[in-house]
Amino acid sequence: MFADRAKIFIRAGKGGDGHVSFRRELYVPDGGPDGGDGGNGGNVIVVVDEGLNTLADFRHVRKYCAGDGEPGRKRKQHGANGADVTLKVPPGTVIKDFESGKVILDMSNKKEPVILLTGGHGGNGNQHYATSTMQAPKYAQPGEDAKELFVTLELKVIADVGLLGFPNVGKSTFLSSTTNARPKIANYHFTTLNPNLGVVDLGDGASFVIADIPGIIEGASEGVGLGHDFLRHIERTKVLIHVVDAASVEGRDPIVDIKTINNELKLYNEELASRPMVIAANKIDAMSDEDTETVISMLKDEFEPQGIEIFPISAVSGEGVKELLWHVYDMLKDAPDEVIEFVSEYTPDFKREILPFDVWYDDSEDVYVIEGPRIEKMLGYTNLESEKGFEFFQNFLKDNGILKRLEELGITDGDTVRMYGFDFDYYK
Numbered sequence: 001m002f003a004d005r006a007k008i009f010i011r012a013g014k015g016g017d018g019h020v021s022f023r024r025e026l027y028v029p030d031g032g033p034d035g036g037d038g039g040n041g042g043n044v045i046v047v048v049d050e051g052l053n054t055l056a057d058f059r060h061v062r063k064y065c066a067g068d069g070e071p072g073r074k075r076k077q078h079g080a081n082g083a084d085v086t087l088k089v090p091p092g093t094v095i096k097d098f099e100s101g102k103v104i105l106d107m108s109n110k111k112e113p114v115i116l117l118t119g120g121h122g123g124n125g126n127q128h129y130a131t132s133t134m135q136a137p138k139y140a141q142p143g144e145d146a147k148e149l150f151v152t153l154e155l156k157v158i159a160d161v162g163l164l165g166f167p168n169v170g171k172s173t174f175l176s177s178t179t180n181a182r183p184k185i186a187n188y189h190f191t192t193l194n195p196n197l198g199v200v201d202l203g204d205g206a207s208f209v210i211a212d213i214p215g216i217i218e219g220a221s222e223g224v225g226l227g228h229d230f231l232r233h234i235e236r237t238k239v240l241i242h243v244v245d246a247a248s249v250e251g252r253d254p255i256v257d258i259k260t261i262n263n264e265l266k267l268y269n270e271e272l273a274s275r276p277m278v279i280a281a282n283k284i285d286a287m288s289d290e291d292t293e294t295v296i297s298m299l300k301d302e303f304e305p306q307g308i309e310i311f312p313i314s315a316v317s318g319e320g321v322k323e324l325l326w327h328v329y330d331m332l333k334d335a336p337d338e339v340i341e342f343v344s345e346y347t348p349d350f351k352r353e354i355l356p357f358d359v360w361y362d363d364s365e366d367v368y369v370i371e372g373p374r375i376e377k378m379l380g381y382t383n384l385e386s387e388k389g390f391e392f393f394q395n396f397l398k399d400n401g402i403l404k405r406l407e408e409l410g411i412t413d414g415d416t417v418r419m420y421g422f423d424f425d426y427y428k
Contacts, residue, residue: 004155006058013041013082015120015143016069035126036073038143041119042066042082052090072125092158098150102346120144139358139372159211162237169245170282174315175212238335239276246281246295285314359405367416
């Protein structure tokens with residue numbers, strides 16, 4: 001089964017926690033802190049695999065997690081970094097944030113692996129927090145939390161030319177007669193489900209890739225049927241060939257069909273509707289010369305004033321096909337060379353500063369002690385003499401779990417709390 005869309009869960013590794021330990025060796029009774037740093041978490045990496053052409057693998061495995069960093073150890077030993085996880089995707093894959101639908105990354109022009117989510121940094125061991133006033137820090141920095149995200153993978157076919165048209169107008173026959181593609185051909189009254197790609201070889205090095213986009217029906221821009229799934233494949237094409245049944249074999253009006261599909265393109269994507277287009281008036285082999293002339297004249301009167309040229313063809317006999325293909329080739333020469341790339345609209349941002357702190361009871365002085373760079377930094381910009389400043393200070397203690405830790409240690413009303421020279425009486 002062709003799979004062009006998948007929702008998956010990705011998670012980068014958590015950073016390992018820094019370690020708290022002190023040097024304890026013979027003849028070194030008061031050794032300093034020697035806690036090692038935690039390892040970095042593994043990254044989530046995306047790489048294009050030219051051998052893939054569907055997202056089918058992501059239908060079976062929907063969760064991709066990198067390894068967590070290991071915690072630091074004593075004697076300043078660094079924890080091991082977590083293992084990366086690599087997602088192999090086919091060319092043309094676009095990665096979007098599932099919640100917002102915004103583009104995170106387009107892998108179309110990416111030749112090298114790209115880091116989609118960065119693993120959390122490992123925390124510093126307590127060796128980093130020794131100062132002249134705090135020579136035996138009992139705290140270390142926790143590792144950064146794991147970054148996780150639900151994303152949508154979308155495969156947007158990379159082709160120079162897209163074939164548009166209602167079901168059963170002869171697109172598959174046209175593709176099979178002009179390229180190396182071999183789509184299933186039958187008198188289906190419903191749409192082909194899978195986009196078929198083929199290479200048109202005109203000789204003398206003149207060639208281009210053409211895609212038979214599954215038949216678009218009215219309401220496709222609103223998601224009717226598989227509308228959105230089909231329309232996304234046209235977004236990368238540079239030129240559109242609109243195939244219509246000029247003979248009205250099934251009683252369809254070719255002018256109405258063209259207007260209907262053009263309207264769906266416009267509703268889905270204004271820029272897409274403005275792409276260079278030609279109309280292939282197919283099945284002239286089923287018409288008399290007089291009828292052909294009448295229909296082609298009507299099509300030209302309607303669409304050539306809009307800059308859209310009309311080519312009468314027969315995908316079965318090949319009549320008029322070469323002229324159409326050479327004209328499309330000339331149109332492509334005027335189109336940009338690079339693959340159309342979707343601009344990133346969303347960057348996952350999980351960064352936050354994590355500074356350590358520690359809370360303990362000092363029974364020698366009968367006080368509860370709170371220490372750490374996080375506390376020291378907070379005191380540096382907080383005016384505890386003002387009512388608002390003290391309220392901010394209390395909220396800080398609550399939001400960071402410090403009050404909860406004091407309660408776990410058994411603090412009661414009237415007990416003393418000490419922070420870098422400040423003593424407070426605790427009242428709940």
